[in-house]
Amino acid sequence: MLDEHDIFKDYLKQYNLRYTPQRKLILDVFLQQSGHVHIDDIHIRVRDQDPTIGIATLYRTMKLLVESGLAEMHTFNEKTTYERLFQVRHHDHLICIVCDKTVEFEHPLIEKYQLEACERYDFTLKSHRMTLFGICKECQK
Amino acid sequence: MLDEHDIFKDYLKQYNLRYTPQRKLILDVFLQQSGHVHIDDIHIRVRDQDPTIGIATLYRTMKLLVESGLAEMHTFNEKTTYERLFQVRHHDHLICIVCDKTVEFEHPLIEKYQLEACERYDFTLKSHRMTLFGICKECQK
DNA sequence: CTCCTTTTTGATAACGAATATCAATATAGT
DNA sequence: ACTATATTGATATTCGTTATCAAAAAGGAG
Known part of the structure; x- marks a missing residue:
């Protein structure tokens, strides 16, 4: 292995x-x-x-x-x-704009619609990067 | 106006x-x-x-x-x-890794699932950035 | 192991995008 | 026109990253 x-x-x-x-x-x-x-x-x-x-x-x-x-x-x-990055599934990032905490997540349907968008514009998808910026639970207090 | x-x-x-x-x-x-x-x-x-x-x-x-x-x-x-960026709807980017051509697109369902992911981790979504990297039609030839 | 060639290393110089500094100038309000 | 404040342009500075280069290390061949 x-x-x-x-x-x-x-x-x-x-x-x-x-x-x-x-x-x-x-x-x-x-x-x-x-x-x-x-x-x-x-x-x-x-x-x-x-x-x-x-x-x-x-x-x-x-x-x-x-x-x-x-x-x-x-x-x-x-x-x-x-x-x-090794044998890791595709995943995206959720970042707190206050404390910089980073969470990884994945959403199969988002992947699907990404492919859809690429096809619409005749692109061959090679990789993607999706980052959501928000405020985490702790920093909301 | x-x-x-x-x-x-x-x-x-x-x-x-x-x-x-x-x-x-x-x-x-x-x-x-x-x-x-x-x-x-x-x-x-x-x-x-x-x-x-x-x-x-x-x-x-x-x-x-x-x-x-x-x-x-x-x-x-x-x-x-x-x-x-003025009164522009949310949109995402599709970038050709060969010629750097950039296409903007939007996909309402992707937005929806982004919100979903944020809720799952107790984040308040403030903004997002999704970029797909691929090869455009011209550069595929 | 020894010799030889090629790669790698660490120190440091160089780079480039972005920002800070600052005296001179422009602006807005009286 | 006067005064206080903001802005400008030139330039120095910063800082992350990359390039340079002589010395050291690694891999083969004998």
């Missing part, structure tokens, strides 16, 4: 890239996080384990993770975040 | 701000555009009519247009664009 490290290794091999300790560490740290992770958070945790790792390597590796299909990049609120 | 200039004037007056020639010009240019406009495009057209206008004023004014509800800011592909 393939795990994320195997997928990453395969991707790297495919492009004659190397599975280095730095790349392994960054992937490890990334996988320990959940939800949407800002690169600064990853940076802090990576440096806890290896203070010599440079910020450039982190950016380069995150890019590789995106290209290999393990992570997805988002730019919701001017801050780039990365999200784990 | 209120037009955009009146709305802008009202907004400015409300905050003790002034309806200056620069602001009027930028709004004029913005309104002549259609769809999603990059700030550089607006800059070029504004400078055609008044080469003395500074970039800072342009950014400041675009921010005011957003705050006054006349424009909406998007950050689709790392490039910030502004979209005219």
